[in-house]
Amino acid sequence: MPIDENLASYSDLAFKSAIVVYALVWxxxxxxxxxxxxxPTAARELVTVGGGSATPPPSEPQLIGKVTDTGRPARPFSERxxxxxxxVLFVAFASHGLSIVLRGFATHRFPLGNMFEFISMATAAAVLLGLVLLRxxxxxxxxxxxxxxxxILLFLAGTKLHVDAAPVVPALKSYWLPIHVTVVSIxxxxxxVSGVASVMFLYRLWQPAGHESDNVFGRVAAMLPDAQTLDRLAYRTTVIGFPIFGTGVILGAIWAESAWGRFWGWDPKETCSFIAWVxxxxxxxxxxxxxxxxxKAAWINIAGFVAxxxxLFIINIVVSGLHSYAGLN
Incomplete structure (x- = not known):
């Protein structure tokens, strides 16, 4: 079927809009x-209506704000x-998801046939998980x-890796494409999310709670959860992602046996995926x-994300192999 150019242009517009709104949120x-x-520590007690004092829970940000006529502190502008x-983040995600859906309808296939589409799907999965776990x-x-x-990933996808909507190469015309690649992208x-949590965990150890200075590093650390919370978040997300990614690798092996007559051939992408899984x-x-x-565990988690x-980039762009379907000229 011919490509629907109108839907393809609307998909690109929604993609660009998502980047702009994500940037606005950032x-x-x-x-x-x-x-x-x-x-300041001496000013953390809040005056109540009855004339007593109350101290906010340690888990809540200690922010300076005005006091309303009810005796309760007004929400500061930073919190609002x-x-x-x-x-606004929900608007960005809706535009992001719309771009993926329109790309699929425009090409009459599942929108995971090149690096541009893969990155769009993977980042959408990361934001969706964030909306669930970081609400x-x-x-x-x-x-x-x-x-x-x-x-950064969306900018690279929209500039250096962007390709016009088109049918996939014959090798990818299989029902395994939406199954295998979707699972891997998710x-x-x-x-x-797990890699970012581990990086922030190490950062939080560098700037421990209760010792934030007045410099920018300390102020940023003060806005983050404590180190233990970040460590648990990294662990929880890895527990979620590990079986999903492992299932994607297994499904890829099954597809390889169907397409190439063998389950595993130590192709560069297969090898690097296995290293990341390990x-x-x-x-x-x-x-x-x-x-x-x-x-130590956090550094291993970061090494996995670097892999x-x-x-994604070096194997797909630089190294030639059976999985060279980046869609780049």
């Missing part, structure tokens, strides 16, 4: 970091700005760091092993 979150101030950013106000500070790699998106298995093992928890990025 700017709002950075702005929130810039204007948020910690309440963060809430607005989170609301609590305690995790709002994570969004600025999660959206940074999402924006697993990659989950690992993106690294994530090592992280889960280290996370449960005394003496390897915390920093995923290497597999």
């Amino acid at each position: 700017v709002m979150l950075v702005w929130q970091f810039a204007i948020t101030r910690k309440v 700005l963060g809430n607005m950013a989170f609301a 609590d106000v305690r995790y709002r500070g994570m969004w600025a760091f999660l959206l940074a790699p999402v924006l 697993g990659s998106g989950v690992f993106l 690294l994530y298995a090592a992280y889960l093992h280290a996370r449960a092993t005394s003496g390897w928890r915390d920093t 995923m990025l290497f597999n």
Whole structure:
């Protein structure tokens, strides 16, 4: 069937709109970091209506704000700005998802036939997981760091890796394409959240709670959850992504047997995927092993994510193999 050029143009417009709105959300979150101030220790007690005092829970940000006539502290502008950013984030994700759907209808196939479409799907999966796991106000500070790699990947996909809507090469015209590649892209998106959480965990150890200075690093750390919470988030997301990605590798082997007559041939992409899977298995093992928890396990998790990025960019663009379907000229 011929490509629907109108739907393809609308898909590209929705994709570009998503990048712009994601960038707006990121700017709002950075702005929130810039204007948020910690309440001095001596001023943390809040005056109540009855004349007593109450101290906010340690898990809540200690922010300076006005006091209303009811005796309760008014929400500071920084908090309201963060809430607005989170609301606008749904608009960005809706535009992102619309671009993927329109791309599929425009090409009359599942929109996972090249690197541009794969990155779009993987980043959408990362944002969706973030909307599910990071919806609590305690995790709002994570969004600025999660959206940074999402924006970088989407920018690269929309500029250097973008290809016009077109049918896939004959080798990809199989029912295994939506099954195998969808599972792998979702697993990659989950690992993106996990990798960011481990990076923030190491950053939080560098700037421990209660010792934030007045410099920018300390102020950013003050907006993040504590190190233990970030470590648990990295572990939870890896537990989710590990079986998903592993299933994708197995489904790829089944497709390889159907297409090439063998389950495994140590093709560069197969090998790098296996290395990444082993690294994530090592992280889960280290996370449960005394003496390897915390920093050592976090570095293994980050190494796994670096292997995923290497597999996505270097293997697809530089190394030639049976999986060279990046869609680039």
